[in-house]
Amino acid sequence: MSLEQRKANKAHKMKKRFIFRSIILILMLAAIVYALVANFNKDKSIYRAGDQAPDFKLEQINANNELESIQLSELKGKGVMLNFWATYCKPCEAEMPFMEKLYPEYKEKGIEIVAVNLDVNTLVVDRFIDKYDLTFPILPDHKEQVMDLYKVGKLPSTFFIDENGVIVDKVDGALTLENLEKQFQKILPKK
Amino acid sequence: MDKIKCECGHVNPEGTVLCEACGKPIEGNQHIDGNDKKTLLNMRYEGSARRSKTYTNSIVDKIWSFFSSVKVGVWLIVIALIASALGTIYPQAEYIPPEAVSRDPAVFYEATYGITGKIYYQLGLHELYGSWWYMILLALIGVSLVICSLDRYIPLRRALKIQKPKRHETFIKRQRFFSETEHVTTDEIHSVKEKLQQQRYKITEENGHILAEKGRFSRWGPYVNHIGLIIILIAALLRQTPLLFLDEYVWVREGEQTVIPGTDGEYYIENKKFIFETYSEEDGEIYKEALEKQEAMVPKNYQTNAVIYKKKGETVAGADPELEVVKEAEIRMNEPAKIGNGFTLYQAGYQLNEFHTMSFKVHRTDDQNEKALGTFTVDMNNPKHEYELDNGLTVKIDQYYPEYELDDGEPRSISKFPRNPAFVFLIYPPNETKPEVSFVGIGKNIDPTNENEYKLGIVDFDMRHVSGLTVRKDYTLPIFILGALIFMIGVIQGMYWQHRRIWIHPKGNGVLLAAHTNKNWHALKQNIEKAIANTSIKIVEDQQELDKDVSKRGGES
Known part of the structure; x- marks a missing residue:
């Protein structure tokens, strides 16, 4: 083998190796990118700030409120506090008086509270309403359809939705009076 | 370079x-x-x-x-x-x-x-x-x-492909197994060769230099098992997509219907009945002894008789959808139900004896025989606000605690499930507006005033079970199985076979004999002993002892 030939041979081999290594590295990079994107998208299946709030319709059972049923899409133009709660849940019980306290004032300003209840029976809910003199709409979700739709895990969980039906914030756990008022300011409809 | x-x-x-x-x-x-x-x-x-x-x-x-x-x-x-x-x-x-x-x-x-x-x-x-x-x-x-x-x-x-039977003397001498024999005849070498062949060694020769080799493929074991690992990693990657993998859990009570999570509200399940069976003596003599040794009950079957529904048409979540029956299934341990769209339901958990209904009677406190003046039945998941009894008594439920607990002296419920129900009843005697208060729970019947004319008693109750089911969609499992299989093949390949090589290197009138294996040196030595039997060739010495710096010798990985 002449020196020329050997050099050519070597160059050829190095080129082959370069291509082989590049292909393997690109394949693995693609797999990693795929994994990261897929993982990122998985989180996105949960509704969070910036997403359009999915629509639902439930009956309303609070005798102190005039509405018979509520469909979320019909509340467009109003700011909506969508609260998931149950009577046995202590932090839910803690935030209810605050919601009631602010409700009359902010209802005037164009905010509706929608409290989706996850108890099984309505008796306990009625007693709870009486105990705290609640006047905002309370909607039982007996088949947990809306809970499943919003992927709500632990209670309480609250979504703040603006007048365009876009989720502005999601709060896990109880709200203080101060926090609640701040959240209401954020979803106040612009006149 | x-x-x-x-x-x-x-x-x-x-x-x-x-x-x-x-x-x-x-x-x-x-x-x-x-x-x-x-x-x-x-x-x-x-x-x-x-x-x-x-x-x-x-x-x-x-x-x-x-x-x-x-x-x-x-x-x-x-x-x-x-x-x-x-x-x-x-x-x-x-x-x-x-x-x-x-x-x-x-x-x-x-x-x-x-x-x-x-x-x-x-x-x-x-x-x-x-x-x-x-x-x-x-x-x-x-x-x-x-x-x-x-x-x-x-x-x-x-x-390994390029290796030649003729090795350099230094290479031979620096093998762990080595011996040198001064005088060896061609017949003897021939006999060694034959005996190695009998032991299924593959012989290659070059100018009197002999290489006997077997089990080379065991060297690929580690690489085959790495391929298996890589396939398992790929399968794990694919699990990230909800399209290929979903894992959810649903609790459903007997007689109730609920949406199956993860299916985007497409599928519903109704629990007709949950069956929990244990072994008993009726199952035959053969179980008797084993059952006597066991103090607790021995479960035999966990089963949910379920009806699976599919939503028809588009509806807003929350509104009652129109449903059609997809299938009726008996879901048992290890006998899951396939419900379509790749979803499978597995029996995964249960809760026995949640209260379903409870019947009460009202009698006079001073009545020794506790003769019922009236009875009523409360549905634990849908209690009425008040019950009118035959004799004109009215019983109102003031408070209901499905799972009662005292919390800092305050009665409250810790869940929505009637596992330990308790009630505060208000009893209105006929034509009275002032009620008597009674607190009734499991094993509790409290009259806070001690002046009640009427007393409540539980006469009957009805229990039901709750079934827990895993909802899973998994298209990645076959890939995991393939990866695991290849991994296992690699392990077996590397574990149960060894790559053994023996070199015969003519030198003058004699030969140098050397051998190498990646493990099980003892067996290699036995192979050699068998091959050189009845010849003047010396058995190989283990030179490892000669090596002063051998403490950290490891296998190939």
């Missing part, structure tokens, strides 16, 4: 430690495998050139050689281990307890654990296992696995 030509005529790639053909140690490269400090040769990877150690021209080569280092791989694993451990210091975000005042991670960690909690949150350790850097770390381990394997497999295969 130049190739190395050995005196045997073979041209070796740069970085070769032992000539691929004749095994002669190549001068100047002995430090790579540490041969310069030992009398025996390091036979790992046949002393072939791991290319990565030599070429670093382009960026691709540099990345390649970085990942081809086992040291780097081990470090990546160590870092992943440390990171995984850090994630267990405080609960991950998804395990923040529901009773926490605020489950917002930004508040929870600092409020619960103080300053260290705050740091934990700010470092993002509360969502460690799903974080991009943790995933990248795991991916890098995968990359290291692939490149390390390729970078060793290719030169090793090449060296």
